[in-house]
Amino acid sequence: MSETSAIVAETAARIFEDLADPQTVNQAKDESWQAPLWSSLEESGLTLAWVPDTLGGAGAALSDGFEVVKVAGRFAATVPLAETLLAGWLLSEAGLPSPTGAMTVAPSRWSDELKIDAAGVLTGKARNVPFGKSAEYIAVLADGPSGPVVALVKLSDVRPSDGHNLAGDSSVEIIFDKIKAVAHAAAPAGLDRQRFMLLGATVRANQMAGALETVLAITTRYAGERVAFEKTISKFQAVQHNLARLAGETAAAVAAAGSAADTFANGILDDRFFLEAAGAKVRVSEAATEGASIGHQVHGAIGFTKEHILHRFTLRLWSWRDDFGNESDWAVRLGRMIAAKGADELWPLVASR
Amino acid sequence: MTAAIQFDQLRLPPECEKLRDEVRAFIAEETEGGSIKPTGATGGDSFSREFSRKVGAKGWLGMTWPKKYGGHERTFLERYVVTEELRVANAPTRLHFVADRQSGPILLKYAPEHIKMKVLPAICRGECCFAIGMSEPNSGSDLFAARTKATKTDGGWLINGTKIWTSNAHQADYMIGLFRTSAPTKENRRHGLTQFLVDMKTKGITCNPVYQITGHHDFNEVVFEDAFVPDDHVLGEIDGAWKQATSELAYERSGPERFLETYYVLEELVRVLGPDPDVRGAEGLGRLVAQLHTLRRMSVSVAGMLHAGKEPVLEAAIVKDVGTIWEQRLPHRARELAAFSEPEATNQIPFDKKLAYATTIAPKLTIQGGTTEVLRGIIARGLGLR
Numbered sequence: 001m002s003e004t005s006a007i008v009a010e011t012a013a014r015i016f017e018d019l020a021d022p023q024t025v026n027q028a029k030d031e032s033w034q035a036p037l038w039s040s041l042e043e044s045g046l047t048l049a050w051v052p053d054t055l056g057g058a059g060a061a062l063s064d065g066f067e068v069v070k071v072a073g074r075f076a077a078t079v080p081l082a083e084t085l086l087a088g089w090l091l092s093e094a095g096l097p098s099p100t101g102a103m104t105v106a107p108s109r110w111s112d113e114l115k116i117d118a119a120g121v122l123t124g125k126a127r128n129v130p131f132g133k134s135a136e137y138i139a140v141l142a143d144g145p146s147g148p149v150v151a152l153v154k155l156s157d158v159r160p161s162d163g164h165n166l167a168g169d170s171s172v173e174i175i176f177d178k179i180k181a182v183a184h185a186a187a188p189a190g191l192d193r194q195r196f197m198l199l200g201a202t203v204r205a206n207q208m209a210g211a212l213e214t215v216l217a218i219t220t221r222y223a224g225e226r227v228a229f230e231k232t233i234s235k236f237q238a239v240q241h242n243l244a245r246l247a248g249e250t251a252a253a254v255a256a257a258g259s260a261a262d263t264f265a266n267g268i269l270d271d272r273f274f275l276e277a278a279g280a281k282v283r284v285s286e287a288a289t290e291g292a293s294i295g296h297q298v299h300g301a302i303g304f305t306k307e308h309i310l311h312r313f314t315l316r317l318w319s320w321r322d323d324f325g326n327e328s329d330w331a332v333r334l335g336r337m338i339a340a341k342g343a344d345e346l347w348p349l350v351a352s353r
Numbered sequence: 354m355t356a357a358i359q360f361d362q363l364r365l366p367p368e369c370e371k372l373r374d375e376v377r378a379f380i381a382e383e384t385e386g387g388s389i390k391p392t393g394a395t396g397g398d399s400f401s402r403e404f405s406r407k408v409g410a411k412g413w414l415g416m417t418w419p420k421k422y423g424g425h426e427r428t429f430l431e432r433y434v435v436t437e438e439l440r441v442a443n444a445p446t447r448l449h450f451v452a453d454r455q456s457g458p459i460l461l462k463y464a465p466e467h468i469k470m471k472v473l474p475a476i477c478r479g480e481c482c483f484a485i486g487m488s489e490p491n492s493g494s495d496l497f498a499a500r501t502k503a504t505k506t507d508g509g510w511l512i513n514g515t516k517i518w519t520s521n522a523h524q525a526d527y528m529i530g531l532f533r534t535s536a537p538t539k540e541n542r543r544h545g546l547t548q549f550l551v552d553m554k555t556k557g558i559t560c561n562p563v564y565q566i567t568g569h570h571d572f573n574e575v576v577f578e579d580a581f582v583p584d585d586h587v588l589g590e591i592d593g594a595w596k597q598a599t600s601e602l603a604y605e606r607s608g609p610e611r612f613l614e615t616y617y618v619l620e621e622l623v624r625v626l627g628p629d630p631d632v633r634g635a636e637g638l639g640r641l642v643a644q645l646h647t648l649r650r651m652s653v654s655v656a657g658m659l660h661a662g663k664e665p666v667l668e669a670a671i672v673k674d675v676g677t678i679w680e681q682r683l684p685h686r687a688r689e690l691a692a693f694s695e696p697e698a699t700n701q702i703p704f705d706k707k708l709a710y711a712t713t714i715a716p717k718l719t720i721q722g723g724t725t726e727v728l729r730g731i732i733a734r735g736l737g738l739r
Contacts, residue, residue, distance in 0.1 A: 335639030
C-alpha cells in the first residue's frame with residue numbers, strides 16, 4: 001500500500017470509528033447516526049475520491065478509493081459510500097461532473113435492461129439497486145443508439161420499489177419509464193457493461209474482504225473470552241481448526257480482492273483484469289459463504305441475536321455476493337473464457353499475474 | 354480493528370519475466386528432446402540425473418546462494434519463477450528438488466565451511482540428491498518423539514534406530530537426519546535432538562522400500578546400525594535442533610509446489626471440456642481457475658514479503674493449508690466436471706490417465722511437510738489462540 005493510500009485508509013477508519021462504531025450503531029434506535037457520518041465522509045472528500053477536481057471531486061488515486069472501500073467493509077456501515085465512489089467514477093469517465101449528495105449505480109445485475117435515446121430519455125428496469133431508496137442520484141450505464149451512454153438521474157424522478165437485502169439495507173427495483181436524465185454523455189471507448197460489472201465486482205470484493213477481516217477479528221476475540229468446560233473455547237482444537245479455516249478464507253479474500261484492485265488501479269484492463277476481477281468475486285464470495293458460517297458457529301447462540309454485532313457483517317457478506325455478478329455467474333464467464341482460449345493458454349494467463 | 358493478515362501486492366519484476374521466457378524455451382527444447390513428457394502424469398515425481406544436470410548447468414539450482422559455493426546470487430523471486438515453470442511443465446525434478454529447496458539452505462546456515470565447499474557446488478550442478486530423515490515408526494507429526502539415537506564416540510557419533518516414510522532415501526547421496534543426542538528435559542520436551550548430515554553410503558545404513566498406493570517406490574524405511582557420522586557433520590547446536598527449524602519453514606510452506614502438484618489435471622480438464630463447455634462445466638472450471646489464481650497471488654505475495662525481509666509465518670502456513678487442500682480436491686472436482694464428457698474423444702485418454710495418477714497421490718498432499726492438523730495448530734498460534 002502506498003503512503004497516501006495508507007493515510008486515506010487511516011482517515012476513513014478514524015471517521016468510521018468515531019461515527020459508525022458497529023456496537024453503537026447496532027444499539028441505535030433510529031438511523032440518525034447516518035447523516036453526521038455521511039457529512040464527515042463527504043467533507044473529507046472520500047465520497048468523490050474517484051472524481052477529478054475539475055469535475056467536483058477529490059481526485060484521489062484509484063488505489064486510495066479501494067482502500068476506503070475495504071475500510072468501509074470492515075465497519076459494514078450502512079451508507080452508500082462504495083456506490084457513490086462507483087457512480088462518481090462512471091460519470092467522470094464520460095466527462096460528467098458529479099453532484100453533491102449520495103449516489104447509487106445501475107446496473108448491478110447482468111440481466112438489467114437499460115436503454116437511453118439520443119435525447120437522454122431512459123427506459124428499462126434495474127433490479128436490486130443498492131441504496132436506491134436513500135441516495136439522491138443514480139448513475140446509469142445504458143445502451144444508447146450508438147453505444148454505451150452514462151446518464152445521471154435524480155431518484156426523486158423515479159419511483160423505487162420497496163425492498164431490502166438480507167441485512168435490511170435498501171435494495172430496490174427501479175423502473176425507468178421514459179425518464180429524462182439530468183445529464184448524459186457517451187461512455188468512452190472500452191467502457192461497456194462488462195467492464196463496469198468487473199469494476200463493481202472488484203469494489204464489492206474489497207468491501208467483502210474488509211468485512212471478513214472483522215468477522216475473523218471478532219470471532220478470534222470471542223473465542224478467547226468465552227469460557228466453556230472450564231476453559232476458553234479457543235483452547236479446544238476443534239474451535240482452533242474452525243478459526244484456522246476462517247483465517248484461510250479471509251486470507252484468500254484479502255489477497256484476491258486486493259490483487260484485482262491493484263490490477264485496475266494500474267490500468268490493466270484486458271483479459272488479465274477479467275481473470276483478476278471475476279476471479280476475486282468468485283473466490284471472495286466463496287470465502288463469504290464459508291467464513292460467515294464459521295463466524296456464526298464459533299459464536300454460538302449469541303451470534304444469532306440482533307443484540308450482537310456479528311450479523312451486521314455476515315448478513316451483508318451474504319448479500320454482497322449477489323451484487324455486480326454473483327460467483328456462479330462470474331465463474332461461468334471465466335470458465336468460458338478459459339475454455340475458448342484453450343488449455344495451453346491457461347498457465348501463461350495465471351502466471352501473468 | 355487492525356488487520357492481522359497481510360498480503361502485499363507484489364508483481365514479479367521484469368527480470369523474472371525475462372527469466373520465465375528462458376525457462377519456457379528450455380522446457381520447449383526438453384519436451385522436443387523427450388526428457389519432459391507432457392503426456393506422462395508422473396513427470397514431476399520422476400528422477401532424472403541427466404535432466405537435473407541440465408537444470409544445474411542453466412544456473413537454476415542454488416540460485417540464491419553465494420557464488421563461492423556454486424550459487425548464483427539471484428533473488429528468491431527468480432527462484433520462484435523457475436520452480437513454478439518446471440512444476441507446471443511436469444519436469445522430472447525429483448533428484449534436485451529437496452536439496453535445492455531445503456537441504457542446501459540448512460547446510461549454508463549450519464555446516465562448517467569445508468563441508469559447504471564440498472556439498473553445495475554438487476547441489477548446484479544438479480548432481481546431489483537429498484533425503485529428509487525426520488519421521489520414525491512412532492514419531493510422525495510429533496517430531497519430538499524421535500528416538501533414533503546418536504551416541505558420542507571417538508571423532509563422531511554412532512547412529513542407531515529407524516527412520517520411515519523417507520522419500521528418495523534409496524537414491525539419495527545425503528540425508529539430513531534428526532537424531533536424539535540427549536533425553537528431553539522435564540521443562541522442555543523439545544530438547545535433546547540434533548541435526549546431522551549423513552552420507553548415505555555410510556556402512557550400517559540399510560534402505561528397505563515401502564511401496565505407495567500409487568504402486569511407486571518412493572518411501573523407504575532407513576535402518577541405522579552403528580552408522581558412523583563424523584563430528585564435522587553435526588549441523589548447528591547439539592540438542593538444540595528445535596530452535597533451528599522454525600524460521601525457514603515459511604519458504605518451504607508457501608512455494609508454488611504447495612498448490613501445483615496436480616495442476617496437470619486442470620489443464621487436461623480444459624481439453625476434455627472443449628472450447629465451448631456447457632454451463633455446468635464452465636462454472637466448475639471458472640471456480641477452479643479463480644481458486645488457483647487466488648492461491649498463486651497469495652503465494653507470490655508471501656514470496657515477495659520473504660524477499661523484503663519480512664517473516665510472514667502465519668500467511669505462509671495459510672498458503673500451505675489452503676493450497677494443499679485445493680490440489681488434493683482438484684482431481685475429484687475434475688472428475689465430477691468431466692462426468693458427461695464424450696468417452697470416445699481423443700482427449701479422454703490422457704485425462705483419464707492423469708486423473709488416475711493424481712487421485713492416487715492426492716492423499717499425501719495434506720500429510721507431507723506438515724499435516725493439515727499441525728498447520729492449523731500453527732495458524733491458531735499465529736492468531737493468538739494458543
